[in-house]
Amino acid sequence: MPELPEVETIVRTLSPQIVGTYIRDVHILHQKTLQAGEELLPQLIGAQITTVFRRAKLLLVGVLPEKKGIEDIASTPSQKEEENALPKDVPLFMAFHLKMTGRFFVHPSETMPLKHTRIIFDLATKHLEKKCTGRLFFDDMRTFGYCRIMRPADFAQWAFWQKLGLEPLLSSPQHIAKRLHEKKMGIKSALLDQHVIAGVGNIYADESLFRAGILPSQKTCDIAYTRLEKLAVDLQAVLQQSIDECGSSIRDYRDAKGNAGAFQNNFFVYGRKDQPCKLCGTSLQGSRIAGRGTVHCPMCQK
């Protein structure tokens, strides 16, 4: 289940493998995976991949199509927040959401689709090169993930993009705490709500709440501002530590080199229901919040 640190790790391992290459062909093996922008598919052929980056849990690939047929290269969509600013001079994007089981991998050129391969990009190192030098696979076992092909102007019409909340590693703890404090929902629900803070999923919600010593069920508006500020600091720390260890691999997650992350070894609570708390030995308690399995320590979290 790729969350912010996992997507960031994928960006870092995928980027050196594909930036600068040209897309020779695209094979859509599962129609529903291409959620939007089918009409822009022809523009991808012959385009050069110029950038790979992340916003929230989205992985974005910027491409430069061949000269013909480029429209609004200069158009600048209205931006709600600076965090949603797109790189300049990129006329076309692919936005991928990996959801639970989405993966990227660059295979040798002759590799055939695997059971769960949904999209294949045939890549070449030179423009109009006949020989394909590698194939980028987007695999997704459960097909929750998607790809959208978008021009810069299309992002303004994409509600999910427009409503994305704070980028947790680019915002000050004070700003994050303020945003949380405005909410009346339970604190774990607020952390998971992509409109409030973007990029946090079940793992890092539970882990940051444990570090901050806050009960997941606690109403956000009932928590003292200073405790929310500590939560923001702890959230940033846990996200950064996970990025430093290349993310968490529970079962499915791998980076774009096929490697597992190591941060799952540092979990205090996630997936440790009924096991002893690493700090006080109390049996960790499982519950269900916002429809997700939730684990907390009844002693350490108040």
Next chain:
DNA sequence: ACGCGTGCCTGTTGGC
């Protein structure tokens, strides 16, 4: 505004 239930999906796990 918010919580909750449901649907989308397929593979793994555990009980009988």
Next chain:
DNA sequence: TGCCAACAGGCACGCG
């Protein structure tokens, strides 16, 4: 050994 329910969960959607 095999069958099947429960479970994993990000996000949209509808309801109260």
